[in-house]
Amino acid sequence: MLLPLAHALAxxxxxxxxxxxxxxxxxxVLIVSFVALSVAWRTPRFEEDRSRPVSERLSAALLGxxxxxxCGAFGVFLLGVTIWAGLYGTEAPDRNFAVTFVFVTVWxxxxxxxxxxxxxxxxxxxxxxxxxxxxxxxxxxxxQTPPPALPYPERLGRWPAAIGLxxxxxxxxxxxxxxxxxxxLTPRTVAIATLIYSAWTFVGMALFGIExxxxxxxxxxxxxxxxxxxxxxxxxxxxxxxxxxxxxxTGWGLVPGSVAVILITIAGTTxxxxxEGLLNGAIGDVFNALFDDGNGLEPVFALRITNTLFMALTxxxxxxxxxxxxxxxxxxxxxxxxxxxxxxxxxxxxxxxxLAYLFAHYFxxxxxxxxxxxxxxxxDPLGEGSDFFGTAGSGIDYGLIGAEAVWxxxxxxxxxxxxxxxxxxxxxxxxxxxxxxxATQSQYWMLALMVSFTVLGLMLLSSANA
Amino acid sequence: xxxxxxxxxxxxxLYVLYAVPVVVVLGSIVLAAVRxxxxxxxxxxxxxxx
Numbered sequence: 478m479l480l481p482l483a484h485a486l487a488x489x490x491x492x493x494x495x496x497x498x499x500x501x502x503x504x505x506v507l508i509v510s511f512v513a514l515s516v517a518w519r520t521p522r523f524e525e526d527r528s529r530p531v532s533e534r535l536s537a538a539l540l541g542x543x544x545x546x547x548c549g550a551f552g553v554f555l556l557g558v559t560i561w562a563g564l565y566g567t568e569a570p571d572r573n574f575a576v577t578f579v580f581v582t583v584w585x586x587x588x589x590x591x592x593x594x595x596x597x598x599x600x601x602x603x604x605x606x607x608x609x610x611x612x613x614x615x616x617x618x619x620x621q622t623p624p625p626a627l628p629y630p631e632r633l634g635r636w637p638a639a640i641g642l643x644x645x646x647x648x649x650x651x652x653x654x655x656x657x658x659x660x661x662l663t664p665r666t667v668a669i670a671t672l673i674y675s676a677w678t679f680v681g682m683a684l685f686g687i688e689x690x691x692x693x694x695x696x697x698x699x700x701x702x703x704x705x706x707x708x709x710x711x712x713x714x715x716x717x718x719x720x721x722x723x724x725x726x727t728g729w730g731l732v733p734g735s736v737a738v739i740l741i742t743i744a745g746t747t748x749x750x751x752x753e754g755l756l757n758g759a760i761g762d763v764f765n766a767l768f769d770d771g772n773g774l775e776p777v778f779a780l781r782i783t784n785t786l787f788m789a790l791t792x793x794x795x796x797x798x799x800x801x802x803x804x805x806x807x808x809x810x811x812x813x814x815x816x817x818x819x820x821x822x823x824x825x826x827x828x829x830x831x832l833a834y835l836f837a838h839y840f841x842x843x844x845x846x847x848x849x850x851x852x853x854x855x856x857d858p859l860g861e862g863s864d865f866f867g868t869a870g871s872g873i874d875y876g877l878i879g880a881e882a883v884w885x886x887x888x889x890x891x892x893x894x895x896x897x898x899x900x901x902x903x904x905x906x907x908x909x910x911x912x913x914x915x916a917t918q919s920q921y922w923m924l925a926l927m928v929s930f931t932v933l934g935l936m937l938l939s940s941a942n943a
Numbered sequence: 944x945x946x947x948x949x950x951x952x953x954x955x956x957l958y959v960l961y962a963v964p965v966v967v968v969l970g971s972i973v974l975a976a977v978r979x980x981x982x983x984x985x986x987x988x989x990x991x992x993x
Binding site for chain 1 (some may be wrong): 957958960961962963964965967968969971972975
């Protein structure tokens with residue numbers, strides 16, 4: 478993450494055991510969980526629909542037109558403020574509303590809301606709101622319905638969203654990281670990128686229909702929608718329903734491109750952590766070779782090339798680990814005939830890993846930057862001396878949480894996320910494989926994947942915090 | 944040059960400790976697979992899994 482204080486916390490000097498020993502402990506927890514699941518969880522629980530509608534009155538109030546209009550208008554307003562602040566505000570990223578709002582409040586905040594409350598982004602999605610108003614306006618003015626949407630090519634699946642996600646992360650982690658500081662990603666860049674993305678989204682919606690594009694091509698809808706599948710609430714056929722946590726995720730990965738979405742999510746966080754510690758030396762070496770003491774490439778360009786290479790390498794490693802695990806599970810005795818399909822069947826188990834990685838890496842940043850968002854950035858969005866709400870003089874309390882507490886939360890997040898992933902994978906295996914022995918055998922590989930990702934996560938956090 | 948290499952090696956040596964659980968789990972899977980193959984070849988019929 479680019480903003481100040483990403484992981485720059487004081488050292489954890491008083492931990493009772495070395496950090497690597499936490500990785501051993503976490504692995505033991507996973508192995509014990511694996512055994513417990515094998516013994517106690519012997520029939521699939523997430524396969525059948527166990528959701529229940531909430532009361533009709535509550536559902537109508539939350540999903541009614543007034544709230545829908547209010548949320549949509551608020552989303553459009555915030556999109557406008559972001560573009561306005563980005564184009565006309567200060568160029569200092571930490572004093573401008575746009576950067577923190579996009580990369581912290583929205584990008585991390587909606588993940589949290591999605592996991593807790595379901596697909597709330599859908600209500601606030603500014604592009605969906607604008608497109609629906611435009612479509613309604615067309616009907617009103619032209620007195621006819623807009624031309625029918627083109628049929629969406631289903632083999633594209635969620636690939637447009639996956640590519641958008643990769644572009645967003647590249648903008649954040651590579652383009653923005655010139656000089657290993659915040660300088661690369663100016664508020665102006667954020668505003669221009671937002672405008673370009675808006676245009677791309679409206680074209681997608683115009684071609685394939687608003688709801689279809691939101692379900693497949695609109696990166697933010699697909700990304701937050703993925704996390705909302707873990708939530709205990711969902712909207713179906715216009716009615717709000719309750720369901721057990723995690724149970725809505727099963728089947729999420731069957732749409733093409735879904736595996737890419739979750740692997741890019743995990744790889745993005747992995748790369749962000751790795752470039753702050755584990756890969757720091759190697760990135761420096763490649764950069765020096767390209768820069769060549771001023772005789773080679775221009776420094777910012779050399780750094781972007783270097784970081785692009787290492788980001789691609791990270792994605793390749795994460796993808797390699799995933800498909801090695803899937804290959805280990807094998808299609809023998811399963812309901813699918815291709816390894817690719819088996820990868821899709823189990824992709825939903827990795828949503829909680831993506832969540833755990835995000836939470837572990839960014840929760841301290843979120844805690845600190847949200848103090849800025851709701852104090853001085855709210856009162857002075859342009860960073861030019863206004864004080865709309867009287868909070869422009871407030872600052873961030875960095876003493877809110879200590880380095881040790883951060884570490885324990887990180888470890889807990891990783892362990893819980895991976896145990897949940899193990900449970901989801903186990904449940905799926907029970908449904909997917911024809912006999913219990915093959916299901917259990919396949920999950921040895923899932924265990925190996927979980928241990929690998931937990932250890933990798935802890936190693937990254939430890940090296941980034943060092 | 945040797946000094947640089949040693950410094951790099953020292954930097955990454957700690958990470959070997961992190962790799963231990965992964966090696967243990969992967970090693971167990973490989974050992975289990977080898978044992979099962981041997982048993983299958985020798986005609987041993989195992990009871991159903993848990």
